[in-house]
Amino acid sequence: MIGTKIMASNFANGVLILSIFFSFLSNLFFFQKKFNLSIRLFNFSSTLIIFTFLLLIYFFYSSNFSIAAVYENSHTLKPIFYKIAGTWGNHEGSLLLFIVIIAVYGSLFSILFNKAESEKFKSWVIFFQNNLFLIFLIFLITTSNPFDIIIPRPIEGLGLNPILQDPLLVIHPPFLYLGYVGFSLTLSLVLSGLVNKNLNSNWAIISWPWVMIAWVFLTIGITLGSVWAYYELGWGGYWFWDPVENASLMPWLAGTALIHSMLVLKLKNQMKSWTSLLAIITFSFSLLGTFLVRSGVLNSVHAFANDPDRGVFILMIIFIITLSSLIIHILFSEKNKPITNFFLSKESFVNLNNLFLLFFLFVVLLGTIYPIILSIFDQTISVGPVYYNTILAPFVFIFLILMSLGPLLKWSNKIKLQALYIYIFIFILCLVLSIIIIVLSNSYDLILFLGIASSLFLIFSILSEIYKGSIRIKPFYLPRLLSHMGVGIFFLSIFLNSYYSYTKDFEIKINETKNFDNLSLKFVDHSIGKIENYLEMKTKFEIRSGKEVFNLEPSVRKYFQPNQITSETSIKPTFFSNYYLAINFPDSQSIILGARYYYNYLIHGIWLGLLLIIFGGFLSVFKKRI
Amino acid sequence: MNNKTKQRLSFFLVSVIAFIIIGKFIYESLSKNTVYFFSPSELYISTELPNGLIRIGGMVKKGSLIKAGNRYSFIITDFKNDISVNYIGIKPNLFEEGQGAVVEGKLSTRNSLMASKILAKHDENYMPKEVADALKKSGDWNKNYGK
Numbered sequence: 001m002i003g004t005k006i007m008a009s010n011f012a013n014g015v016l017i018l019s020i021f022f023s024f025l026s027n028l029f030f031f032q033k034k035f036n037l038s039i040r041l042f043n044f045s046s047t048l049i050i051f052t053f054l055l056l057i058y059f060f061y062s063s064n065f066s067i068a069a070v071y072e073n074s075h076t077l078k079p080i081f082y083k084i085a086g087t088w089g090n091h092e093g094s095l096l097l098f099i100v101i102i103a104v105y106g107s108l109f110s111i112l113f114n115k116a117e118s119e120k121f122k123s124w125v126i127f128f129q130n131n132l133f134l135i136f137l138i139f140l141i142t143t144s145n146p147f148d149i150i151i152p153r154p155i156e157g158l159g160l161n162p163i164l165q166d167p168l169l170v171i172h173p174p175f176l177y178l179g180y181v182g183f184s185l186t187l188s189l190v191l192s193g194l195v196n197k198n199l200n201s202n203w204a205i206i207s208w209p210w211v212m213i214a215w216v217f218l219t220i221g222i223t224l225g226s227v228w229a230y231y232e233l234g235w236g237g238y239w240f241w242d243p244v245e246n247a248s249l250m251p252w253l254a255g256t257a258l259i260h261s262m263l264v265l266k267l268k269n270q271m272k273s274w275t276s277l278l279a280i281i282t283f284s285f286s287l288l289g290t291f292l293v294r295s296g297v298l299n300s301v302h303a304f305a306n307d308p309d310r311g312v313f314i315l316m317i318i319f320i321i322t323l324s325s326l327i328i329h330i331l332f333s334e335k336n337k338p339i340t341n342f343f344l345s346k347e348s349f350v351n352l353n354n355l356f357l358l359f360f361l362f363v364v365l366l367g368t369i370y371p372i373i374l375s376i377f378d379q380t381i382s383v384g385p386v387y388y389n390t391i392l393a394p395f396v397f398i399f400l401i402l403m404s405l406g407p408l409l410k411w412s413n414k415i416k417l418q419a420l421y422i423y424i425f426i427f428i429l430c431l432v433l434s435i436i437i438i439v440l441s442n443s444y445d446l447i448l449f450l451g452i453a454s455s456l457f458l459i460f461s462i463l464s465e466i467y468k469g470s471i472r473i474k475p476f477y478l479p480r481l482l483s484h485m486g487v488g489i490f491f492l493s494i495f496l497n498s499y500y501s502y503t504k505d506f507e508i509k510i511n512e513t514k515n516f517d518n519l520s521l522k523f524v525d526h527s528i529g530k531i532e533n534y535l536e537m538k539t540k541f542e543i544r545s546g547k548e549v550f551n552l553e554p555s556v557r558k559y560f561q562p563n564q565i566t567s568e569t570s571i572k573p574t575f576f577s578n579y580y581l582a583i584n585f586p587d588s589q590s591i592i593l594g595a596r597y598y599y600n601y602l603i604h605g606i607w608l609g610l611l612l613i614i615f616g617g618f619l620s621v622f623k624k625r626i
Numbered sequence: 627m628n629n630k631t632k633q634r635l636s637f638f639l640v641s642v643i644a645f646i647i648i649g650k651f652i653y654e655s656l657s658k659n660t661v662y663f664f665s666p667s668e669l670y671i672s673t674e675l676p677n678g679l680i681r682i683g684g685m686v687k688k689g690s691l692i693k694a695g696n697r698y699s700f701i702i703t704d705f706k707n708d709i710s711v712n713y714i715g716i717k718p719n720l721f722e723e724g725q726g727a728v729v730e731g732k733l734s735t736r737n738s739l740m741a742s743k744i745l746a747k748h749d750e751n752y753m754p755k756e757v758a759d760a761l762k763k764s765g766d767w768n769k770n771y772g773k
Contacts, residue, residue, distance in 0.1 A: 363652065370656065380663035380759065382681070387659035391652055505716045507696050556719070565719040584719050594696075594716035 009067060012055050012147040019048040020141070023134045027127070035123035039110050042130045046103030049137070053087075053100045056146055060087045066153040069093055069146045075159040077533040077560070085170035091294060091310070092146035094173060098290070099140060101181040102133045109185060109210065118206075124192035125185075132184050135317055143310050159533075159559075168228040172221060176248060179218025180286040183255060183279075186211045190279040191325060194332040199276060204266035209621045211262060215255045216617040222248050223610045231569060236503060236580055236598035238606060241385040246368040247289035250361055254282040257357040260350050268347065268411060273333040278354070280325045285361075287318045292368070342414050349406035356399045363391050393447055400454040400491060401427075403484060404461040423461060430456040443499055451495030458488035479623060483616030490609025493602040500601035508593050516597070520544045521581075524551075526591060534559040536568075539583055539593065543572070552581040554595075577601045661730065666707040666737075675733055682709055682739055683728040691723050702729065702739075713741040726758075 026041035056069070060083050065071040073090040074083055087093045106129035113122055140146070189207045193199035225245065230238045239245060258278040264271045291314040342348065367383045374381050405423065409415050434453035438444060462485050465477075504516050513522040525540040534557040541552045554570040565585050572579040580598035663681040664672070682702055690701035690710075698713045700723070711729055721727055721744055731741035 359648075366652065366656065370660075380681075381660050382663070383656065384659040384661060387655050390655050390659075507716065567719070584716060596716065 008055075008059070008064065009147045009149040012052055013145070015048050015052050015055070016137070016141060016145075016147070019045045019052070020134065020137050022048065023130055023137065026130050027134070030123065030127045030130075035119060038130075039123055039126050042126050042133075043107050043110060045130075046107045046133070049096075049103050049133075050100055052147075053096055056093060056096060057084055057087045060084055060093075063157065065155070065157050066149050066151070067146070068148040068150050071150055071154050071157050073159075074157040075533065076156060078159070078165075079532060081167075081170070082165050088173055088177075092140075092144045092148075094177070095136070095140050095144055096146050097174065097177055098181055099133060099136045101177055102129065102136065102184050105182055105185040105210070105214075106130065106133065106188070113206070118198075121192055121196050121198060124195055125188045128188035128191045129185060132188065132321070135321070139313055139317060143313055165559075166228060166232050168224055168231070172224040172228055175217050175224055176221030179214050179216075179221050180248075180251060180289060182210070182214025182217055183251065183283045183286050186214060186258070186279050187283040187321075187325060190276045191328050194276055194328055197332065197334065199265075199272050199334070201266050201269045204262050204275075208262065208266065208623075211255075211259060212617055212621045215252075215259055216614060216621065218248070218252050218255060219610070219614050219617060222252060223607075223614065226610075227607065230603070231571070232566070236501075236582070236596065236600065238603065241367070241383075241388045243368050243371075244293050246364050247292040250364055250368075251282055251285040251289055253357050253361040253364070254278060254285050257354045257361075258282050260353050260357075264347055264350050270347065271350075273329070273335070274354075276329050276333060280322065280329060283325075284318060284322045287314070287321065291315055291318060342412070344409055344415055344417075345413065346406060346409045346411045349402060349409060352402055353399075353406065356395060356402070359395060360392060363388065393451070396491065397450045397454040400458050400488070403487065404458045407480060407484070408461070408465070422464070426460050426464060427453075427457055430454075430460060441500065445499065448495055448499050452492065455488050455492035455495065459485065459492065462488065476623070479616040479620035481616070482619065483613045486609045486612025486614075486616060488609070489605055489612065493605025493609060496602045497600065497606065502599050504597045506595055506597070508595055510591055518546055519599075521597065523593065537585065541570075541581060543579060545579070550579075552579065554581045554583045556583055556585045558585060573604070575604075578603050663728075665704045666702060666709045667704055669709065669733075669736070670707040675736060677733070679730060679732060679742075680739075681728055681730045681745070682711070683726070684709075686721070686723050686725055686727050688723045693717075702727065708737065710738045711741050712738070713744060715742075715744075718744050 022041050022045035026038045026045060029035075029041060030038040056067075059067045059070050060074055061080070063070065063074060063076050063083065065074075069090055069092045070086075073093075074086045078086070088097045106126055109129070110122065110126055113125075115122075186207065189203070189210065190199065193203045193207075222245075225248065226238045229235070229240065229245075258275065258281075261271045261275045261278055265275050291311060294310060294314060367387050370383055371381050405420070408420065408423065430453045433456055434449050437452055438449055462481055466481060504514075506514050508514060508521070508523045510523050510526065513520055515521075520543070522542040522544075523539065524542050526537060528535065528537045530536075536555050536557050538553060538555040541554070543550055543552055550572050552570040552572055555568045557566050557568060558564075559566070567582045567584065569580060569582045571581075578598070578600040580600050582596045582598075584594040586593050661679050661681055662676060663683060664676070666682065666684055669675075669682070684702040684704040687701040687703045687708065690699075692699045696714055696716065698711075698717060700711055700713075702709045702711055711731070713729065713731075728745040729739065729741040730743040730745060731739050734740050
């Protein structure tokens with residue numbers, strides 16, 4: 001029995017090593033200019049790695065505790081669904097997933113991209129992808145082999161952090177990884193374009209879907225994380241400027257700048273060197289995100305058990321990849337011919353877009369790594385959300401206004417100013433509307449006023465564009481219209497949400513009623529029961545808000561393995577808002593509940609905005625050339 | 627100076643000024659919103675008391691937790707020095723005596739803190755990183771705390 005278990009681990013290790021071997025061979029044949037063979041060997045190697053991943057899933061599924069990664073992160077009591085999800089809920093498994101995704105992007109590209117005349121370009125892309133693959137594979141085998149064995153075989157596993165036991169969290173990391181790691185192919189495409197001197201509009205057309213799909217996945221990943229935080233953590237919010245959230249936002253900001261500069265490259269054959277630099281930055285920030293989450297330098301909800309030595313390794317990998325990419329960039333990047341763009345042209349507005357997004361990136365980066373830098377000097381600090389909000393807000397207003405105007409301009413040409421007069425009128429209309437909203441709700445605040453006005457301006461300018469293009473909107477513009485509309489709705493909802501939402505903390509006994517403003521909350525019932533691998537205390541509250549009466553049923557779970565408590569929130573959605581209630585586990589003797597009530601205004605608007613952004617991006621993946 | 631140089635020079639000057647203004651803005655916002663962390667011992671030896679929001683971490687001393695309605699008072703210790711803490715609000719899940727905790731608030735005297743927030747992101751295995759570091763520093767680190 002023990003023999004077969006050890007064999008299983010040895011077998012998996014054997015396949016891993018075989019995969020490294022073929023990846024090396026692929027490099028060898030590449031240098032001998034046997035491009036076809038090199039690509040095939042890469043594909044073979046990537047098939048092997050996908051196979052090992054399936055093997056690991058099987059070990060998790062069958063609770064094979066002789067595998068260390070399974071022992072540390074699984075438990076026989078866990079539901080099957082979460083056993084499987086446990087595969088990527090830990091460092092070793094998630095790193096294997098990371099490598100699998102590098103392999104899948106590379107192989108998909110080699111299969112789907114078939115242009116006889118650019119075979120050299122293709123094999124260079126696969127060459128770079130193969131080396132990224134190899135670097136991480138070696139990292140996996142030397143520091144975090146998922147197939148390490150334990151002898152003797154433990155009878156029971158240690159369990160998975162129960163806060164991760166949530167369906168959203170099962171799909172959140174894979175999507176995030178599909179985004180992060182998707183930018184590895186972007187990097188390979190750029191490096192190959194640089195080396196082959198064909199980083200031009202044709203390159204941008206070829207690369208567009210691959211960059212967009214990574215961007216869409218990353219956006220979905222971030223959105224899922226945000227939705228999860230809202231429903232699961234019981235803190236009532238959707239974004240906390242937590243360092244790990246920032247780690248995923250930074251490559252997103254860089255990637256968003258990248259897709260806008262790629263537009264200029266695609267349509268005007270300009271911004272070549274800048275685009276390649278942005279691609280390098282984007283992937284470097286994806287790696288930095290991995291480093292921040294995995295190294296243990298951060299203290300956050302996400303910081304699972306960590307190992308600082310791995311952090312040093314990842315830091316070295318980031319350094320090597322970024323440095324060698326930059327060297328290739330410097331050696332091969334073509335000098336742009338000096339072009340003077342008119343200020344009121346699309347090109348210069350894309351420049352502004354990039355400038356703003358990189359500024360946002362810088363602000364987030366500073367807030368995220370400042371505590372890490374200070375910790376070297378033995379000071380422990382944390383940076384509060386107010387830092388981000390106060391710095392970013394004024395620039396977001398300008399950004400939104402520029403975003404409304406940019407797409408209305410023309411490429412290279414001066415636009416007739418008369419065409420913009422109507423937008424001055426629209427802008428004034430937005431200011432007036434914003435004043436009306438503020439006066440009606442009796443909340444006089446400059447930031448709220450500017451926030452509403454600028455996001456309304458974006459929404460209205462898109463609406464007017466749709467109206468002018470009336471009846472048939474050219475499909476070419478549809479992705480941009482949808483995504484930008486999403487951004488407008490997103491920010492409008494954020495500003496309104498942050499001003500009209502409120503929180504109440506209270507303690508309550510059974511049958512007691514609490515009154516806030518025009519709302520009354522009554523604690524009517526509770527029950528405790530054992531479900532699968534946790535104990536659950538369910539409660540029932542009766543809420544009266546004006547004429548409306550409804551029940552909220554929040555609960556708390558006490559997990560056995562490992563011992564942990566999680567709150568399950570209860571939410572009553574209405575058209576404009578969410579009534580949100582979360583409770584704490586009561587002191588053992590008396591049923592006095594600590595509870596937290598949130599009134600969340602327009603939270604749907606935030607999700608809707610994000611959905612539109614994602615949908616627009618998704619359409620753009622399939623957009624035919626110009 | 628021809629026209630082009632003039633244009634460039636003015637562009638350069640404007641960007642320098644913009645950089646300085648934005649830089650100052652960021653710096654001020656960052657320093658205003660930075661919350662420093664202290665262990666009880668660090669606070670004990672510090673010559674100047676921090677005013678404004680700070681965080682203190684350590685173990686919640688056994689037998690020190692007193693509850694009256696939603697008012698709590700307890701002692702945070704790193705086994706060398708103690709800070710007594712007062713807190714009004716909801717006690718988070720897993721905040722218990724003998725466990726690690728981080729509290730955020732303002733100092734009222736050298737060894738007492740009025741807490742506005744109790745941060746309890748840890749489970750029974752996971753000790754808040756700051757607390758682990760603080761206990762390591764005071765020499766009272768027990769390997770079992772970590773895992």
